[in-house]
Amino acid sequence: MYMFPHNLWNPTMTLYDVIVVGAGIEGSSTAYQLARQGKKTLLLEQFPIPHSRGSSHGQSRITRKAYGEMEHYTVMMKEAYPLWETLERESGTKIFRETGMLTMGSSDKFTMGTIRCLQRHGIAHEVFDYRGIKQAYPMIEYPKDYTFVVDKTGGILRADKALLAYHETFRRFGGEIRDGEKVVDIVPGDTVEVRSASSNTYRGRAVVLAVGAWATKILPSMQLRLPLKVLRINVLYWKEKVPGRYGADRFPVFLQENAVENHAVYGLPSEEYPGLVKICLHWGPEVDPDIRDMADDSWVIDKMKGYVSRHFPELESEPAIAETCMYTWSEDENFILDRHPTWKNIIIGAGFSGHGFKLAPVVGKVLAELATNQTPSYDMTPFRIQRFRQNSKL
Known part of the structure; x- marks a missing residue:
């Protein structure tokens, strides 16, 4: 990476308390929190806003409280719900719609863990056998030996609206957004310099890197190689044979672990496109985020056509719409939230x-x-970089 000479530094430029790089949902939430606290905050984004090249675009995401074997997230979700409500009030935007969250399996670790988690944390839920689930949701078909559980607090987050709400509220709290600013260099120090491809330099007392899939490119330039890989995900929509059959007023969001070749499948009711149900494989081909469109993902669509035809008899078995996004997958599926x-x-x-x-x-x-430099509100053990020490260059 080209290092700009230090004599180009302009001592009169603005000094920010924090510069956040990446205006996806995680970076935008961070910037919002900082501006809300009165910190002079800059939010940088490499693409023009809005865009569909990262991981935060699209109209919907699943939310739930139960987390099976990863209960530290259940603890965090108890605060996430009221924080989403705060954003709704501050932005005047409706973000959450409750539908319930369905999980199913044949006494598998995830389904049984979800039930235990719901019970331990006193979260409203209902457990069904095959007969009960057919009465509740006759439009699905799964094996008769499955156990089914509905987390009644689960539902849909309106993703695009949430991201826009963060941006608008961040600005209202005094934050500054600069889009179309691809970061090409970060110079550490007591004051961190962030340099963009358009030859702009920004200075901050601290920098937060929430760059999504581009962490695989930016972090190695900072002597930090972590076990991350970028996956291209097919976001598939399937047409109802009877309009409204899978509407959000009668069908929940769902997640089935180990559904297709040991990977999960998730789905949402026909909420964002009229008459189309969103059902996707929670996996995909590994890609370079800058050339993700070249990936061969035909196998994903083939597998999902079989899944839909088996379990959703009232949907057409050819996808009506195929979109894409990216996951940045950590080795243990836990987040990385830490200082360099x-x-x-x-x-x-x-x-x-x-x-x-x-x-x-x-x-x-x-x-x-x-x-x-505040004490984090949660135990950070699951999120520390140090956990990768055995197979990472730190």
Whole structure:
């Protein structure tokens, strides 16, 4: 990477308390939290806003409280819900719609863990056998030996509206957004310099890197190689044979672990496109984020056609719409929320592994705490970089 000569530094330029790089949902939530606290905050984004080249675009995401074997997220979700409500009030935007969240399996670890988690945390839920689930949701078909559980607090987050609400509210609190500013260099120090492809230089007392899939490119330039990989995800929509059959007023969001070749399948009711149900494989081909459109993902669509025809008899078995997004997958599927091992005023939020959107309000709060030297609100053990020490270059 080309290093700009230090004599180009302009001592009169603005000094920000925190610069947040990446205006996806995690970076935007972080910037919002900082501006809300009165910090002079700059939010940088490499693409013009809005765009569809990252991981935060699109109209809907699943939210839920139950997290099976990863109960530290259940604890965080208890705060995420009221924080989403705060954003709704401040922005005047309706973001959450409750539908319930359905999980199913044949006494598998995930389904049984979800039930235990719901019970331990006193979360409203209902458990069904095959007969009960056919009465509740006759439009699906799964094996008769399955157990089914509905987390009644689950539902839909309106993703595009949430991201826009963060941007608008961030600005209202005094924050500054600069889009079309691709970061090409970060110079550590007591004051961090962030340099863009358009030859602009920004200075901050701290920097938060919430760059999504581009963490795989930016972090190695900072002597930090973490076990992350970028996956291209097919976002598939399937047409109802009877309009309204899978509407959000009668059908929940759902998640089935180990559904297709040991990977999960998730779905949402026909909410964003009239008459189309969103059902997707929670996996895809590994890609370079800058050339993701070249990936061969035909196998994903083939597998999903079989899944839909088996389990959703009242949907057409050819996808009506195919869109894409990206996951940045961490080795253990836990987030990375930590300070750089060498430069403590550079904060990293990465590896959200396709389940970070619902937790964005809490992620933003924690990253803002790290950036301002506050004690984090949660036990950070599951999120520390140090956990990868055995197979990473730190």
